[in-house]
Amino acid sequence: MLKRLACLIILLLLAPAALAERPPAMPEHMLVMELATGTVLIQMRPDLAPVHVARIRQLVRRGFYDGLPFHRVIPGFMAQTGDNSGTGHGGTGRWLDLEPSAEPHVRGAVSMARGMNRNSGDCQFFILTGGDPSLDGNYTLWGHVVQGMDLIDGLKTGDVKKNGYVKDPDRILSLRVSADPPRPPKAVPSRN
Numbered sequence: 001m002l003k004r005l006a007c008l009i010i011l012l013l014l015a016p017a018a019l020a021e022r023p024p025a026m027p028e029h030m031l032v033m034e035l036a037t038g039t040v041l042i043q044m045r046p047d048l049a050p051v052h053v054a055r056i057r058q059l060v061r062r063g064f065y066d067g068l069p070f071h072r073v074i075p076g077f078m079a080q081t082g083d084n085s086g087t088g089h090g091g092t093g094r095w096l097d098l099e100p101s102a103e104p105h106v107r108g109a110v111s112m113a114r115g116m117n118r119n120s121g122d123c124q125f126f127i128l129t130g131g132d133p134s135l136d137g138n139y140t141l142w143g144h145v146v147q148g149m150d151l152i153d154g155l156k157t158g159d160v161k162k163n164g165y166v167k168d169p170d171r172i173l174s175l176r177v178s179a180d181p182p183r184p185p186k187a188v189p190s191r192n
Helices: 001-021 050-061 149-152
Strands: 030-035 038-046 072-074 076-083 109-112 125-128 141-147 174-177
Touching: 038 050, 038 149, 050 141, 050 174, 141 149
Parallel strands: none
Antiparallel strands: 030 038, 030 174, 038 141, 072 076, 076 125, 109 125, 109 141
16 A cells, blocks of 8 residues: 555656656647637647657648547547548558657647557547556657647547547647648538
8 A cells, every 4th residue: 555655656746747848839849729619739749759740740731630520539538630531540541650758648648549550650649638658658649738628628528339439529620830820720511
């Protein structure tokens, strides 16, 4: 019992230190995600995952994520987006090699989704609404939400029996790099 308590205290003491070590947020490394409910800011971490950050920035600047749904949302775990097919299996066809780091997968972490192959990250990503140490080193963590976690918490959740897939999901209205000017949002498919 005492050993568990000591481990918990150490983890609690290390969490703020990990947050404090993040590099300063520069406009080129900040994403602005507009949802129907407000704005979410994501600080990208090129110090942890330079290849993934470059690819995300490239897709964002092409408007790839504008209008895409949060197709998979599991309460207390994560919200996943970036699927251009709406099925959970979409992508660009360009796989990226895993960029593991020692950064913990804590609440607010933004990490690349992948298939069974460790090097199959493409364009889908998830935002953790609860921490999960089993993801550490197994998924590429490339950013952190620095504002708007309450909006991610408020996303429509999916059916747990269907692996969190959401019927009539909330969508990203627009996603842009903070250094870039805003652009008009894409038309969102009607909800029938």
